[in-house]
Amino acid sequence: MSKELKNIADNIMDQIHEEKIKMRPKAYFIAGSILTFVGLVSSVVVSVFLVGLIRFSLRTHGPMASYRFDQILSSFPWWAPVLAIVGLVVGIWLLRKYDFSFKVNFKIVIIGFILAVIVGGWFIDSVGLNDVLIRRGPMQGMMRQYMQDNNIQGGQGGGQRWDKNFEK
Amino acid sequence: MSETLKLTDEEIVEKVRSNDRDLYAVIIERYKNKLLRYAANLVYDNDKASHIVQDSLVKAYINLNGFNTKKKFSSWIYRIVHNEAMNAVKKSKKEVPILDDFDFESEQDITKEFEQKETAIHVEKCLKSIPLIYSEPLSLYYLDEKSYEEISDILRIPMGTVAIRMSRAKKLMKHICQKN
Numbered sequence: 359m360s361k362e363l364k365n366i367a368d369n370i371m372d373q374i375h376e377e378k379i380k381m382r383p384k385a386y387f388i389a390g391s392i393l394t395f396v397g398l399v400s401s402v403v404v405s406v407f408l409v410g411l412i413r414f415s416l417r418t419h420g421p422m423a424s425y426r427f428d429q430i431l432s433s434f435p436w437w438a439p440v441l442a443i444v445g446l447v448v449g450i451w452l453l454r455k456y457d458f459s460f461k462v463n464f465k466i467v468i469i470g471f472i473l474a475v476i477v478g479g480w481f482i483d484s485v486g487l488n489d490v491l492i493r494r495g496p497m498q499g500m501m502r503q504y505m506q507d508n509n510i511q512g513g514q515g516g517g518q519r520w521d522k523n524f525e526k
Numbered sequence: 527m528s529e530t531l532k533l534t535d536e537e538i539v540e541k542v543r544s545n546d547r548d549l550y551a552v553i554i555e556r557y558k559n560k561l562l563r564y565a566a567n568l569v570y571d572n573d574k575a576s577h578i579v580q581d582s583l584v585k586a587y588i589n590l591n592g593f594n595t596k597k598k599f600s601s602w603i604y605r606i607v608h609n610e611a612m613n614a615v616k617k618s619k620k621e622v623p624i625l626d627d628f629d630f631e632s633e634q635d636i637t638k639e640f641e642q643k644e645t646a647i648h649v650e651k652c653l654k655s656i657p658l659i660y661s662e663p664l665s666l667y668y669l670d671e672k673s674y675e676e677i678s679d680i681l682r683i684p685m686g687t688v689a690i691r692m693s694r695a696k697k698l699m700k701h702i703c704q705k706n
Binding site: 365366367369370371373374375379380381382383384386387390460461462463 | 543547548550551554555558576579580583584587588589590591592678682683684685
């Protein structure tokens, strides 16, 4: 055993001296942290936006839900919940990489994260932030395509609008 | 050299990072025995354990710039060994199954016995016969003298879970080891 231990020390120091093993630069770890953070924020933003879209899509079909059920099924953006779930899973996975995450009950973190996304989606839909996203946000192409496909008009004018006034 | 020996792990790491690579030998000297015993308790094989320790120390050196010197180096290096050992265990599937519905009895006797140094060898033997999720915190606490907080950092589990596993581990030790 002691011979093995001696070998361990010698082997490693030899590899270091011969530069067979090198320290990764600090920039590598800084970039990793930044990318993780950006990924986490993006997954939250995408999930919140898509939850807002799902809520909007359900609302645009108006009253008499049973009569319009077929319509909902045919025009509902099914990719949105799928992407929202993917966003949530990626977000939770990234969250696990943070140092604090193991110190709190992870079930609570997951439930809190999902609730925050749902409440966030509901909130941006309620205050009409979706309208701003349609006109200026990064998702405008996606939203316009969805609205065109389903004959929904955004902003001012007739048809169905994606803001709280539509509900009145 | 004697000056160097007075430095903390974290201070040595700072020096290694700022181009004094030879000081990494001090880190290796400080940890190799402890890590080897820890790894051997996880994989039950001395050869594998020494490979694990070597790989872990290499990995630690490569990622040394990612270590936060405000935290404890010992927890960090033990965590790396833990990960390496778990990969080895998964490969060989040698882990003892987890017994969730075990019939526990009083833990009084075994706790008392545990605290006596002369039983260390017997205890180490017994550790091998209880599931890894219980033997690992126990071995870190009694053999490596880690605090609950350090065990929590190494195993990445909340402190409450450490306490629960410790308590269950003691009961299992009593149940299994007092028979022998």
